[in-house]
Amino acid sequence: MASEKTAPVAVVMGSDSDMDVMESCIEQLRHFGIEPVVRIISAHRTPQVAAEFADTAAANGIKVIITAAGMAAHLAGALAGRTTLPVIGVPLVSAGGLEGIDALLSTIQMPPGVPVASMAIGKAGAKNAAIFAVQILALSDKDLREQLVKFRRTQQQKVIEKDSALQ
Numbered sequence: 001m002a003s004e005k006t007a008p009v010a011v012v013m014g015s016d017s018d019m020d021v022m023e024s025c026i027e028q029l030r031h032f033g034i035e036p037v038v039r040i041i042s043a044h045r046t047p048q049v050a051a052e053f054a055d056t057a058a059a060n061g062i063k064v065i066i067t068a069a070g071m072a073a074h075l076a077g078a079l080a081g082r083t084t085l086p087v088i089g090v091p092l093v094s095a096g097g098l099e100g101i102d103a104l105l106s107t108i109q110m111p112p113g114v115p116v117a118s119m120a121i122g123k124a125g126a127k128n129a130a131i132f133a134v135q136i137l138a139l140s141d142k143d144l145r146e147q148l149v150k151f152r153r154t155q156q157q158k159v160i161e162k163d164s165a166l167q
């Protein structure tokens, strides 16, 4: 795992039970050559650790923070309130929860002044969080920009091939 000093992206999840879904986020980042800092930090169970992480993230070289949490998912907002780094939130489905709607609303409904970029619920959101983080970094990174163009082209080609196979 890359050290916080050099990794530009952090993937922070509220529980180890979120890891199954967030693996797809981590894998997607690796596809673009980014080895993220991965942490399990809970806004509710370890609030002091969350505060310290947010307070030191920028100084540790992190440029984008991706968070993932289920239920009353306050992790993204709790971190966003303590840093000016962009925070991307992935709402997750939890056992006994409300199919992720609870986490979606908790993540997305931020008060004006402290934005969180909320993705879709679950795996799609986890993957998109990685791509969105890359898009942010690509603003000042030509290599990432080129990789994104290639990624989109490959994606487009796959759909066209599937369509052709049906004709």
Ligand code: RP5
Pocket (backbone or CB within 6 Å): 013, 014, 015, 016, 017, 018, 042, 068, 069, 070, 071, 092, 093, 094
């Ligand atoms: C959230 O509560 C976590 O992000 C997780 O999605 C959910 C349940 O956590 P566990 O009880 O599985 O640790 O804080």
